[in-house]
Amino acid sequence: xxxxxxxxxxxxxxxxxxxxxxxxxxxxxxxxxxxxxxxxxxxxxxxxxxxxxxxxxxxxxxxxxxxxxxxxxxxxxxxxxxxxxxxxxxxxxxxxxxxxxxxxxxxxxxxxxxxxxxxxxxxxxxxxxxxxxxxxxxxxxxxxxxxxxxxxxxxxxxxxxxxxxxxxxxxxxxxxxxxxxxxxxxxxxxxxxxxxxxxxxxx
Numbered sequence: 594x595x596x597x598x599x600x601x602x603x604x605x606x607x608x609x610x611x612x613x614x615x616x617x618x619x620x621x622x623x624x625x626x627x628x629x630x631x632x633x634x635x636x637x638x639x640x641x642x643x644x645x646x647x648x649x650x651x652x653x654x655x656x657x658x659x660x661x662x663x664x665x666x667x668x669x670x671x672x673x674x675x676x677x678x679x680x681x682x683x684x685x686x687x688x689x690x691x692x693x694x695x696x697x698x699x700x701x702x703x704x705x706x707x708x709x710x711x712x713x714x715x716x717x718x719x720x721x722x723x724x725x726x727x728x729x730x731x732x733x734x735x736x737x738x739x740x741x742x743x744x745x746x747x748x749x750x751x752x753x754x755x756x757x758x759x760x761x762x763x764x765x766x767x768x769x770x771x772x773x774x775x776x777x778x779x780x781x782x783x784x785x786x787x788x789x790x791x792x793x794x795x796x
Contacts, residue, residue, distance in 0.1 A: 606636075609627060610684070610698070611640060612688075613688060620686055650697050674705060674707070674710060683730075689737070692737070693750075694749070699754075711723055712762055724763040726763070731769045732771075750769045755768075
């Protein structure tokens with residue numbers, strides 16, 4: 594199966610990209626808080642659960658051969674592209690592993706954001722096509738404090754993931770909210786953060 598460049602359709606729909614293999618994680622609680630808030634606000638949404646879908650973030654030689662035309666042999670890539678086309682906002686929910694988003698999230702960008710569909714190269718850099726995405730919110734958890742990730746670990750999410758990759762795709766309204774030292778936080782702090790997540794998502 595291959596995909597061709599298609600026009601993007603703007604809709605008031607949220608697309609959640611969730612990446613965590615364990616349903617008992619605090620990340621899963623963040624996902625539940627987000628979907629509950631959207632349900633209460635009667636706002637439409639879709640959830641991509643990368644692990645549950647069995648998404649393979651790796652390029653095969655056959656998939657890479659279609660790179661220049663923006664094609665794909667992976668039906669999940671085609672499905673994810675359709676969900677992106679129908680969304681106006683994307684929320685990523687994942688942990689921070691080694692100061693970075695998990696490899697499966699990076700692979701989602703690598704493999705789904707195809708040339709000619711998500712962007713095209715120009716003499717002055719990449720020109721993004723996904724300008725209908727009005728907001729990108731990244732909700733993460735980490736064992737390190739947030740200030741440590743920002744000041745001493747390169748601020749990867751803010752400067753590279755959002756500030757470079759997502760920006761180059763043409764997506765707007767980019768922000769990152771991290772819950773640091775998640776393993777040492779009290780139950781009250783967990784509840785407070787989940788309420789914050791609900792407020793952010795229901796805006």
